[in-house]
Amino acid sequence: MDMSSPRLTELAHGGGCGCKLAPAVLQKLLAGQPAAQPFAQLLVGNEMADDAAVWQIDDNTCVIATTDFFMPMVDDPYDFGRIAAANAISDVYAMGGKPIMALAILGMPINKLEPEKISRILEGGASICGEAGIPVAGGHSIDSVEPIYGLAVIGICHPSQVRRNGGAKAGDKLILTKGIGIGIYSSAIKKNALPGQAYDEMIASTTLLNKVGTTLAADPSVHAITDVTGFGILGHGLEMARASNLTLRLNLADIPFLSEAEKLAQQGFITGASVRNWASYGEAIALPTDMPEWQRMLLADPQTSGGLLVAVASNEADALVKQVVEAGYPLARIVGTVEDGTPGIIIGS
Known part of the structure; x- marks a missing residue:
């Protein structure tokens, strides 16, 4: 790295999906917007905080459209491009679709970053699209104060394969396909405190495409899917609970974490986004009375290019999680269940 050049993370006040507006702020902004006009072909809009919009073309084809972009969470420009692209494409997979093309979204402080670094960001994004x-x-592209990169992504699927964050059924089991702790790791990066092997672990997780979502959506025993990103497993789990009008019970001991996440959380590498997330939805979360704050913040930790949270029929869950692991997601686990009750989340030990 050119030491005379600023680190990418130094140019941004936030990074990755930690840049997202807090859920409570977003709800206030959207509450003031006029309701979308009723279009019969618009199968999925923004009414239930789904991962992407879905428009039905005909009896066999739906178009899935999404956009996602953020500021750097790592200093390597190529890695930043890869992470941002994988994160954006994930929304299509989370809806059960197959991506078909992308458009780049680029905002860079041209007077602060060398053209070579900006090119490497674009190369990283293109490599993941490949x-x-x-x-x-x-x-x-625009000249902006802080570096921003992401994609608008278009995908397709059969109408029967559309999977929303609602649709979970009482008795379902919940599968999480990737480990938690990306926000903790990115906080440690800013303070030069993340071990090299942990950085490699983070890059491997955040650049792993959620392709398995397309396969899962073809299985009728899969009732709901969402990807776990900026609002953490609690925030996106709560969206699933509210959209399904049910309670999610998450078993803390079963949730997979990145190898250094718990230790770093205990050492105080907590993101501001975790605090904002908890302030937005904490009243809907039932916690064990003895849970320490660092553990609570880890569950609210923003995940950039995180895994999929999947609600699946109980009798198919064990076979399905084995299938997901074999597809290249080694940390995939059954992490909880769906129950009748007031929409919310209960954390069990």
């Missing part, structure tokens, strides 16, 4: 089998077909 892994997904899609082109970067265009895009838009």
Whole structure:
């Protein structure tokens, strides 16, 4: 790295999905917007905080559209591009679709970053699009105060394969496909406190495409899917609970964490986004009375390019989680159950 050049993370006040507006702030902003006009072909809009919009073209085809972008959470420009692209494409997989093309979204402080670094960001994004089998077909760029990169992504699927964050059924089991702790790791990066092997672990997780979502959506025993990103497993789990009008019970001992996440959380590497997340939805979460604050903040930790949270029929869950692990997601686990009750989350030990 050129030591005369600023670190990417130094140019941004936040990073990754930790840049997201807090859930409570977002709800207030959207509450003042007019309701979308009723279009019969709009199967999924923004009414239940789903991962992407879905428009039905005909009896066999739906178009899935999403956009996602953020500021750097790592200093390597190529890695930043890869992470941002994988995160954006994930929304299509979370809806059960297959991506077909992407458009780049780029905002860079041109007077602070060398063109070579900006090019490496774009190269990283294009490399992940290549892994997904899609082109970067265009895009838009501006000169901005902070570095921003992401994608608008278009996908397709059969109407029967659309999976929303609602639709979970009482008795379902919950599968999480990736480990938790990305926000903790990114906080440690800013303070030069993340061990090298943990950085490699983080890059491996955040650049792992959620392709398995397309396969899962073809299984009728899978009732609901969402990806776990900026609001943490609690925030996105709560969206699933509210959209399904049910209670989610998460078993703390079963939730997979990145190898250094718990230790770093105990050492205080907590993001501001975790605090904002908890302030937004903590009243809907039932915790063990003896849970320490660091553990609570870890469950609210923003996940950039996180895994999928999947509600599946109980009798199919063991076979399905084995299938997910074999597909290349070694930390996939059954992490809880869906129950009748007031929409919310109960954390069990």
